[in-house]
Amino acid sequence: MPVDDSLVGRTFPPTAAYDVSAEKIREFARATGSEYDGGAAPATFAIVVAFSAMTALMEQPDIGISLHRVVHGEQRFTYTRPVVAGDELTATLTVDSLRQIGGADIIGTRTEIVDVHEKPVCTAFATLVHRGDDA
């Protein structure tokens, strides 16, 4: 089943606030072989926050996405400032584009990550490839 066209332009409700702790940054840094010096989190750390917004999209029952058919095609982060311990971050996902190529849906998403003062921290752009039944 193709993904519903009406998805384009849709913005989903913000995720619950994510409290960034020093221990979580340290765990992520260690898992990627980096050192945490008490300052900025590693540059891909924002995926932890963006991931919950993407998961919420994929789990929406009315859209027709099956989670096991989804492949991460592309990812880009633009940072206004680094993520640091003590941040309370929320992520708001918008579907920017939808194309069909060879039985797959290519879903372009943009997730705006803001702090507790609603100030921008990071924008995470993800392209999700949803393979059709025969793809």
Added chain:
Amino acid sequence: MKTGDELPEQTYTVTRADLVRYAGASGDFNPIHWSDRVATSVGLPGVIAHGMFTMALAARALDTWAGGPGRVAELGCKFTKPVLVPDDDTGVEVVVRGTVKNVSDEGVHVSLEVTCGDEKVLGMPRAVLRG
């Protein structure tokens, strides 16, 4: 850093244990990153690294070149080829190379190349480091 600089090549070893650790740290528990049974059932040759783990290795190289974390203003790539991680103690090597494309008011534009064996595993990986 100045235009044309070739940044020192970084080589990272990736084992199954690294993938398990990354799954826990990132919250991405997709079984194709830890179960051969599930990975082969969806047509993969075996367990593959999370694309975001490979991207994190690119970010690690950028931090090394920049002299510390917090200078990445932009980072993007396509996930073009999977990194197959064998179930042994040796793992597999991922190599990250970088070239300074130009230096502008925005920062230092770096073009990366991320390979495993002879294959580029990320498509058009690039970054901007704040000056």
